[in-house]
C-alpha cells in the first residue's frame with residue numbers, strides 16, 4: 001500500500017527526529033525539512049541507523065516562501081504537516097525577541113500560506129504548556145485560559161496557536177510539558193547549538209564534567225520540597241502522541257483542537273536531581289541558588305482529553321528518560 005506523505009518541519013531537531021522514527025515505524029513516509037540552523041545532520045544519520053533505511057530530507061528554510069513553494073512542488077503528495085521548526089531558548093528570546101517573532105511566527109505564516117496554495121489541509125503544531133503561564137488550577141487542562149506569556153518565546157507559541165485557529169485548515173496543537181530522554185538506541189537527541197538551559201541537559205553536563213556544578217533555582221517555593229514542580233514527559237511517548245494526532249486528523253472531516261502532552265504528575269527539581277544520581281549512579285554537584293526570573297512555581301498536566309479521545313497514554317518510565325538522557329550526552 002502506498003505510504004502517506006507527511007512533511008515534518010524541524011525533523012532533524014530533538015523532538016522532530018524522534019517523531020520521524022515513530023512516523024516511519026507506523027507506516028507513514030516522513031519528509032524532513034530543516035535548515036540545520038539549530039540542529040544537526042547527526043540526527044538524520046541517527047534516524048537512518050534506527051530505521052535501517054534512508055530518510056527523505058530537504059535542506060530548506062521554512063521562513064522562505066520561494067523555498068517552501070519549491071518544496072511543495074517537489075513533494076506533491078503531502079497530506080499533512082507536523083510543524084516543529086522553531087527556536088526554543090526561553091532566555092535568548094528575552095534578549096532577542098525579534099529573532100523569535102520573525103522565525104517562529106514567520107515560518108508558520110509561510111507554511112499556512114503554502115499549504116493553502118497546495119491544498120494541504122492538515123497541520124499538527126508543536127505548542128507548549130507555556131501558553132498557560134502560571135495556571136490557577138492544577139492539573140491544568142486544555143480549558144485553562146492563556147495567561148500573560150512569561151517570555152517572547154511563550155508569546156510566539158500563543159500567537160501561533162491563534163493564527164492556526166483563525167486559518168481554515170484542520171489543526172491539532174500539542175502542548176508539550178517538559179520533554180526529557182532519548183530514543184532507546186541513544187542515536188538521536190538534542191543537537192541544538194544553544195547552550196542548554198533545560199534542567200536535564202544541564203544535569204548531564206555536570207555529570208560529564210562539562211560544567212563543574214549547577215544551581216537549583218530556588219528552594220523556597222510553596223511545593224513539596226520548596227523546589228519548582230514540572231511534568232516530565234519521555235520524548236518517545238511525546239513522539240508517539242504525534243502519530244496518534246496524525247491518525248486522528250487524517251480521519252476527521254473538520255477538526256480544530258489542542259491536547260496536553262504530559263504524564264499528569266508533578267516532579268520537583270530536587271527529585272529530578274536525586275533520581276538522576278540514583279539511576280545513573282553518579283554524584284551531581286549542585287548548590288541552591290536564587291529563583292530564576294519567569295519560572296512558574298508548579299505546573300503539571302491533566303492529560304485526560306488525549307487519553308480519552310486519542311487513546312494515547314504515556315508508558316515510558318522517568319528512570320529510562322534519565323538513563324537515555326545520560327547515554328545521549330556521553331555519545332554526543
Ligand code: UD1
Pocket residue numbers: 088089090128129130150151154178197198199200202214215216217218228229230269292294295296
Ligand atoms: C521552559 C519553558 C517552556 C519551554 C521549555 C522548553 C518557561 C516558563 N517554560 O520550561 O515553555 O517549552 O523550557 O525549552 O519559560 N532548573 C534549575 N536549574 C537549572 C535549570 C533549570 O533549577 O540549571 C529548574 C527550573 O527553575 C525549572 C525546572 O528546573 O523549575 C525546569 O526548567 P527547564 O528545564 O528550563 O524547563 P521549564 O522552565 O519548565
